[in-house]
Amino acid sequence: MAIRQALYxxxxxxxxxxxxxxxxxxxxxxxxxxxxxxxxxxxxHLMAAxxxxxxxxxxxxxxxxxxxxxxxxxxxxIHAGEIRHDEHGVVGASLNLAFRLLDSIEAKNTLxxxxxxxxxxxxxxxxxxxxxxxxxxxxxxxxxxxxHVRGTEASAWIRLFPDPQPSAQPTxxxxxxxxxxxxxxxxxxxxADDFDKFYLANFRFIxxxxxxxxxxxxxxxxxxxxAMTIAYRKWDELRGHPNPTGFIVVTARRILSRIQxxxxxxxxxxxxxxxxxxxxxxxxxxxxxxxxxxxxALRTLPTDQRECFxxxxxxxxxxxxxxxxxxxxxxxxxxxxxxxxxxxxxxxNEDLGEEGPK
Amino acid sequence: xxxxxxxxxxxxxxxxxxxxxxxxxANLKRRTGQSLPILDDDDLEAAIEEAADRFTTE
Numbered sequence: 577m578a579i580r581q582a583l584y585x586x587x588x589x590x591x592x593x594x595x596x597x598x599x600x601x602x603x604x605x606x607x608x609x610x611x612x613x614x615x616x617x618x619x620x621h622l623m624a625a626x627x628x629x630x631x632x633x634x635x636x637x638x639x640x641x642x643x644x645x646x647x648x649x650x651x652x653x654i655h656a657g658e659i660r661h662d663e664h665g666v667v668g669a670s671l672n673l674a675f676r677l678l679d680s681i682e683a684k685n686t687l688x689x690x691x692x693x694x695x696x697x698x699x700x701x702x703x704x705x706x707x708x709x710x711x712x713x714x715x716x717x718x719x720x721x722x723x724h725v726r727g728t729e730a731s732a733w734i735r736l737f738p739d740p741q742p743s744a745q746p747t748x749x750x751x752x753x754x755x756x757x758x759x760x761x762x763x764x765x766x767x768a769d770d771f772d773k774f775y776l777a778n779f780r781f782i783x784x785x786x787x788x789x790x791x792x793x794x795x796x797x798x799x800x801x802x803a804m805t806i807a808y809r810k811w812d813e814l815r816g817h818p819n820p821t822g823f824i825v826v827t828a829r830r831i832l833s834r835i836q837x838x839x840x841x842x843x844x845x846x847x848x849x850x851x852x853x854x855x856x857x858x859x860x861x862x863x864x865x866x867x868x869x870x871x872x873a874l875r876t877l878p879t880d881q882r883e884c885f886x887x888x889x890x891x892x893x894x895x896x897x898x899x900x901x902x903x904x905x906x907x908x909x910x911x912x913x914x915x916x917x918x919x920x921x922x923x924x925n926e927d928l929g930e931e932g933p934k
Numbered sequence: 935x936x937x938x939x940x941x942x943x944x945x946x947x948x949x950x951x952x953x954x955x956x957x958x959x960a961n962l963k964r965r966t967g968q969s970l971p972i973l974d975d976d977d978l979e980a981a982i983e984e985a986a987d988r989f990t991t992e
Contacts, residue, residue: 588956589956591960592956592957592959592960593956593959593960594960594963595959595960595962595963595964595966595967596960596964597957597960597961597964598960619967622967772959775955775959775962776952776955776956776959779950779955779958780947780949780950780955783950784946784947784948787946787948788946793948795989797950797958798989799985799989801958801961801962802985802988803985804962805962805965805966805969805981805985806972806978806981806982806985808962808963808966809966809969809970809971809972809981810971810972810973810977810978812971827978827982830982831982831985831986834982834983834986835986835989835990838986838990839990842990871945886946890946891946891947
């Protein structure tokens with residue numbers, strides 16, 4: 577049961593890391609395996625390169641962390657073709673071929689005779705039409721095989737992960753067609769690994785900064801994703817940047833500013849209502865009222881001041897770090913903080929002190 | 935008014951699950967699949983403009 581759960585866990589994460597949404601694939605659980613059908617708009621090169629690569633990396637990580645008794649070794653077969661759905665499930669000659677490849681003695685023996693954790697077998701059609709033309713798919717790592725299952729014979733290609741011959745070079749007769757220039761790819765696979773880690777580690781932090789200006793979590797998250805997308809498209813340059821987070825924050829702020837300007841032109845906002853709530857004393861009701869009053873007061877601050885105030889006094893970022901993130905001189909951050917405190921002091925009729933309200 | 939800023943911190947730092955992050959990352963890569971790399975300032979300006987337009991033309 578634990579292995580089964582682990583298998584699903586690594587599969588889901590491999591798909592996510594590869595840029596393929598798990599929930600858009602058709603799944604049929606097969607006990608010790610899984611049938612998956614991906615819609616035709618999913619780029620096939622992801623199936624040939626990113627998904628097996630991520631799956632192998634996650635399997636290796638799992639096997640390394642857990643004991644040999646729970647070790648997982650997988651066979652993965654890939655083919656593309658027409659499938660029909662009926663009341664009993666899915667059918668099609670392409671599906672039959674994929675299962676024959678998966679169950680072939682050749683695939684089983686290749687994995688069994690190696691120390692690999694993943695054996696990938698693809699149909700001849702898939703190899704010729706997808707793998708061979710995608711540099712990220714490492715076509716030279718595949719070996720041709722002829723599989724025999726239930727009286728049928730088919731050509732296929734097998735690759736192992738980890739690759740037992742990672743430095744194998746193409747030979748003139750093995751890969752005769754010209755490999756196209758992939759200069760339009762945003763980044764290499766190795767870069768993508770770095771980006772994934774960066775994204776997972778920094779999304780929340782950057783979103784908080786954007787929200788300090790936007791005051792709208794959904795907008796802040798979407799704008800952060802847009803800025804992250806731009807970072808992804810120039811990751812080759814950014815991964816060596818001294819302050820990639822700062823670049824993304826500034827990019828997000830610029831996107832947000834454009835959105836807000838355009839929205840203001842289309843739908844001018846009403847003038848902000850004046851503060852209405854004030855309370856005193858330690859009573860919980862007063863505390864709630866005070867919180868609401870602070871929120872309202874923060875909303876009335878100019879955006880630049882609110883951003884600095886929230887980052888420093890609420891989210892506790894040092895002034896120097898805020899200056900780095902927003903690409904501003906420290907003195908500008910201090911000036912905005914002073915102005916924000918003065919405005920809040922006036923609005924709340926409270927002496928917030930030089931260090932803010934804490 | 936006796937304000938304790940700590941009571942308001944959750945209003946400005948909301949949790950986000952790993953599953954949601956992974957889904958967002960997957961979606962980002964999916965959308966970026968056919969995009970060209972950003973090589974210079976002109977590309978960057980165009981990308982920022984396109985990003986903003988997506989919010990205002992939806």
